[in-house]
Amino acid sequence: MAQRITIDPITRLEGHGKIEIFLDDAGNVSRAYFQVPELRGFEQFVVGRPAEEMPQITSRICGVCPTAHHMAATKALDDLYQVDPPPAAKKLREMIYSIFMLEDHALHFYFLGGPDFVVGPKAPKGERNILGVLGKVGVEVGKRVIAMRKELRDLIALLGGKVIHPVFGLPGGVSKPMAPADQPKFVEAAKRGVDFALFTLTVFADVVLKNKEYVDAITSEMYTHRTYYMGLVDEKNRVNFYDGRVRVVDPQGKEFGVFTAREYLDSIAEHVEPWSYIKFPYLKKVGWKGFVDGADSGVYSVAPLARLNASDGMATRRANEAYEQLFATLGGKPVHHTLANHWARVIEMIYAAERFLDLASDPEIIDPKVRTLPTEIPKVGMGVVEAPRGTLFHHYETDEAGLITKANLIVATQNNAARIALSVDKVAKALINSATANDDGALNMVEMAFRAYDPCHGCGTHSLPGSMPLKIEIRDCGGNLLREISR
Amino acid sequence: MIPILVLGLGNEMLMDDAVGIRIAEKLQGSFPDEVEVRSTSSFGLALLDELIGREKVLVIDSYVPEEFVGSEIQERNLDAVGEACGVSPHFVGLGEIREVMRKLDLGFPHQVRILAIPVSDPTTFSYQMTPAVAVLVDEAAARARRIVEAWLLVAPSPDFSPGN
Numbered sequence: 001m002a003q004r005i006t007i008d009p010i011t012r013l014e015g016h017g018k019i020e021i022f023l024d025d026a027g028n029v030s031r032a033y034f035q036v037p038e039l040r041g042f043e044q045f046v047v048g049r050p051a052e053e054m055p056q057i058t059s060r061i062c063g064v065c066p067t068a069h070h071m072a073a074t075k076a077l078d079d080l081y082q083v084d085p086p087p088a089a090k091k092l093r094e095m096i097y098s099i100f101m102l103e104d105h106a107l108h109f110y111f112l113g114g115p116d117f118v119v120g121p122k123a124p125k126g127e128r129n130i131l132g133v134l135g136k137v138g139v140e141v142g143k144r145v146i147a148m149r150k151e152l153r154d155l156i157a158l159l160g161g162k163v164i165h166p167v168f169g170l171p172g173g174v175s176k177p178m179a180p181a182d183q184p185k186f187v188e189a190a191k192r193g194v195d196f197a198l199f200t201l202t203v204f205a206d207v208v209l210k211n212k213e214y215v216d217a218i219t220s221e222m223y224t225h226r227t228y229y230m231g232l233v234d235e236k237n238r239v240n241f242y243d244g245r246v247r248v249v250d251p252q253g254k255e256f257g258v259f260t261a262r263e264y265l266d267s268i269a270e271h272v273e274p275w276s277y278i279k280f281p282y283l284k285k286v287g288w289k290g291f292v293d294g295a296d297s298g299v300y301s302v303a304p305l306a307r308l309n310a311s312d313g314m315a316t317r318r319a320n321e322a323y324e325q326l327f328a329t330l331g332g333k334p335v336h337h338t339l340a341n342h343w344a345r346v347i348e349m350i351y352a353a354e355r356f357l358d359l360a361s362d363p364e365i366i367d368p369k370v371r372t373l374p375t376e377i378p379k380v381g382m383g384v385v386e387a388p389r390g391t392l393f394h395h396y397e398t399d400e401a402g403l404i405t406k407a408n409l410i411v412a413t414q415n416n417a418a419r420i421a422l423s424v425d426k427v428a429k430a431l432i433n434s435a436t437a438n439d440d441g442a443l444n445m446v447e448m449a450f451r452a453y454d455p456c457h458g459c460g461t462h463s464l465p466g467s468m469p470l471k472i473e474i475r476d477c478g479g480n481l482l483r484e485i486s487r
Numbered sequence: 488m489i490p491i492l493v494l495g496l497g498n499e500m501l502m503d504d505a506v507g508i509r510i511a512e513k514l515q516g517s518f519p520d521e522v523e524v525r526s527t528s529s530f531g532l533a534l535l536d537e538l539i540g541r542e543k544v545l546v547i548d549s550y551v552p553e554e555f556v557g558s559e560i561q562e563r564n565l566d567a568v569g570e571a572c573g574v575s576p577h578f579v580g581l582g583e584i585r586e587v588m589r590k591l592d593l594g595f596p597h598q599v600r601i602l603a604i605p606v607s608d609p610t611t612f613s614y615q616m617t618p619a620v621a622v623l624v625d626e627a628a629a630r631a632r633r634i635v636e637a638w639l640l641v642a643p644s645p646d647f648s649p650g651n
Contacts, residue, residue: 045500045612060500060528111532130532130583134590145593150536 004453019446027434028091033275034424034450035419042408050380051080055169058394058409067100067156067166068387068412069369071242074169074395075182079261080381080396081171081374088367094242095186095359096159096168097385100164101241102193103152104388105304108454109200110137110145113342116448117208121217122441125387148196151189152398158182171328180366190357194318197349201322204346208331218339219330222430223449225293226251226336228283228300230415231307232386233258238315239307239351241386247310248283249293253334257285261384264393268410269298273417280418284469291422299422302309302390302415303453304344309334313349316354322347341452368463378402387412413455423449488540491638492596493631496548497528502598502613504605506627507547509631510604513628522635526546535584535593543598543638545631546581555619558605560627561633566601597644602631 024030046057055073071093078085087095110118114133123132134142160166161176168174177188208214217223233247234240246264246267248256261268270279271288282288282298289297300306306418308327314320320385327341359365382395397406411418429448436442497504511526518524523576527537540542552558565581581599588595604627607617 041612057500060498107532131586131590134587139591142587143593146535146587146591146593152541153533153536 003455007018009168015426019428019450021428021432021446022430023434025367028424029432032187032425032428032432032446034421043409044405046404049404050398051381051398051404052076052171054394054396054404054407058065059166061284065104065387067097067160068385068392070166070169070209071097072383072385072387072392074171075243075261075383075385076381076394076396077169077171078376078381079383080398080402082376083172083372083374084371085173085372086367088177088364089361089372090243091359091365091372092159092174092178092370095356095365096156096166097242098352098356098359099156099193101151101388102197102349102356103149103156105349105352106145106196106200108388109204109342109349112454113345113451116444116451117214117342118203120214121445121448125440125444129443135209138360141203142487144196144199148192152193155186155189158185161348170371177368177370178366183360183366187357188359190353190360193353193356194350197346197353198318200349201346202219204343208342218337218343219446220337222427223338223423223452224336225299225301225338225419225426226295227293227307227419227422228256228286229334230300230302230391231310232384232391233311234315236315237312239311239313239348239386240315241352241355243385246384246391248300249334250312251293251334251336253309253332261393264382264384264395264410268393270410270414276417278416278417280421281415282418291425293419293420293422298419300415301419301453302386302412303341304348304388305338305341306390307386308344308347314351316351316358319347319351319354322350328444338419338449338452341454345454388417389413413453416453416455420450420453420455423453488522489523490542490643491518491522491635492537492541492543492544492548493522493524493635494534494537495524496528496530496546497526497592498528500508500612502519502608503610503616504549504609505614506549506604506606506614507622508625508626509616509624510547510602510627510631511619514546514623514631517632518635519639521639522620532584532587533583535588538584538596539593541596542643543600544596545634546600547602547604547627547631549609550603551607551609552605555613559607560604560623560630561601562565562630563601565601579638583599589627600634625635 019034021032022030042061046054049057054077055070058073061069076395110133111130115128118136119128119132126302127135160168228248228250230246230248232240232244234244237247245258247258250256257267266378267284267285268281270281272279283300286296286298293299308323326347327335330340377400378398380397382393384391384393392412393410395408396404399405402470423443424446428444431442431445462468493511493514494505497507499505499508508526511524515522525537565585585595604623606620
């Protein structure tokens with residue numbers, strides 16, 4: 001009898017998601033679906049709002065990655081009003097953004113992905129949580145993570161007004177300069193950030209790379225897809241979170257294309273499936289060939305590993321050393337192993353911290369000139385940044401009064417949606433059958449396939465404080481509930 | 488650190504999810520200096536930052552009842568929310584945060600009370616709450632005042648350290 005297994009909602013995933021696994025009559029997986037069952041309608045909601053409100057409005061899309069939306073919206077407003085911010089404003093923006101990336105990546109490494117690798121994918125389910133991570137890394141490390149994260153968030157609040165919804169970016173600049181007296185605080189915090197990021201690389205090496213079982217999992221075929229990769233790069237094709245051109249490499253690592261934010265519609269199209277509200281972007285010049293990998297399929301990936309694959313290196317010394325080590329260890333570029341995202345994320349933590357230090361130490365960053373007033377009539381604006389989870393596009397069109405007439409957002413998780421669907425299907429087929437349908441460890445390894453992307457369908461909706469349950473439902477082909485597992 | 492915190496949770500552009508924030512706004516200026524009123528859209532582990540160094544915390548948040556009609560504002564102690572099950576840093580609740588803070592010796596508040604407001608639609612994008620929820624703001628604010636005023640009548644716990 002055919003069975004249906006539902007994992008809903010997915011644990012440790014920001015926002016709501018759902019995995020459905022269909023077993024055939026023989027008890028093997030016929031197809032696994034990664035679904036986003038919620039419809040948000042955000043782009044319609046903002047029609048009619050003044051464009052200059054977009055950095056504040058879009059940062060309320062969710063409480064997880066407000067700074068990424070705030071910065072993408074701010075850059076889209078620069079483009080909309082055809083205004084170039086002063087150098088100090090650009091540096092302040094990038095510094096705030098580097099702090100955010102460091103903080104967000106640390107959260108993922110220790111607490112979101114941590115239960116998979118720090119505690120272990122086959123650990124008892126009662127230990128695969130934040131408390132299990134603390135038990136493994138120790139109280140002192142836990143305190144250090146919490147303290148570092150708080151210090152970084154306080155710095156964002158010092159410049160940005162609020163950490164969760166910054167009031168910082170304006171078309172043509174930022175809302176306030178850095179007070180010279182505050183600069184040493186940022187420099188000292190940045191030095192601690194570099195130490196913390198390098199320490200995290202040591203933790204990763206000790207806990208993960210020295211564990212053969214984990215390394216085998218990272219390099220296993222079931223967690224591998226040979227796709228295109230996308231990421232922002234600077235003029236030397238090095239990773240950049242805040243600015244640059246979008247570069248795409250093919251599954252062999254050769255440059256496939258480079259485009260600006262303004263040109264994104266020439267390169268990206270979106271495919272729709274009836275079983276999910278999330279759209280599946282693909283490379284227009286390759287085309288949609290279904291949920292398959294390879295050079296003939298337009299499926300591509302964003303996020304930390306994709307950024308490293310799409311670049312020629314990191315712009316800071318120690319991050320670049322770690323970058324070289326990753327590719328040397330995993331057989332050269334590009335690396336197609338999804339779980340290597342965790343390693344790439346730690347390398348990006350080092351880059352974010354080093355870039356934070358470079359910018360905080362820059363004498364020009366305290367220049368009081370932080371705004372170029374816009375004078376042009378708005379029409380169309382597009383901005384792009386690298387969010388922690390990958391490339392993020394904001395596109396606005398307005399009337400002459402600057403009221404939004406059309407908005408289009410392609411968020412990182414959308415960019416990854418097709419590859420995530422591939423990953424879930426492939427791992428489910430490798431691990432799940434009627435005999436393992438009740439195996440919590442096997443189901444967790446299916447979830448690991450998408451958690452590596454750090455997906456975010458952030459809804460920001462609160463319920464009474466409590467935990468998000470994991471529910472697994474097994475149904476027969478008639479839809480009758482055969483078994484329900486909750487944790 | 489101010490010992491008593493009133494914390495409104497929610498997202499002001501998700502219709503009824505704004506109710507915690509609106510109640511916090513209503514309470515601004517209602518209390519003496521020992522009480523801080525804040526609101527935030529943070530959730531999960533980020534709430535830990537709000538709790539560090541507090542002695543007593545009143546959390547005001549929404550809940551979605553099975554049927555909105557006839558549902559009432561509820562007051563709960565933290566123990567009633569449930570034990571830590573800890574599956575996500577973004578969806579961890581106060582139970583998990585309590586365990587983390589205790590494990591890391593970060594000084595979890597001595598008392599956490601939750602004022603839970605029934606809501607009808609906390610997911611649709613809108614700056615307007617549904618009328619049936621909007622009318623609960625005054626009643627909820629009055630209940631919040633009573634809770635905090637009762638706290639203010641009690642001397643701070645001798646082992647409370649505001650420097651936590």
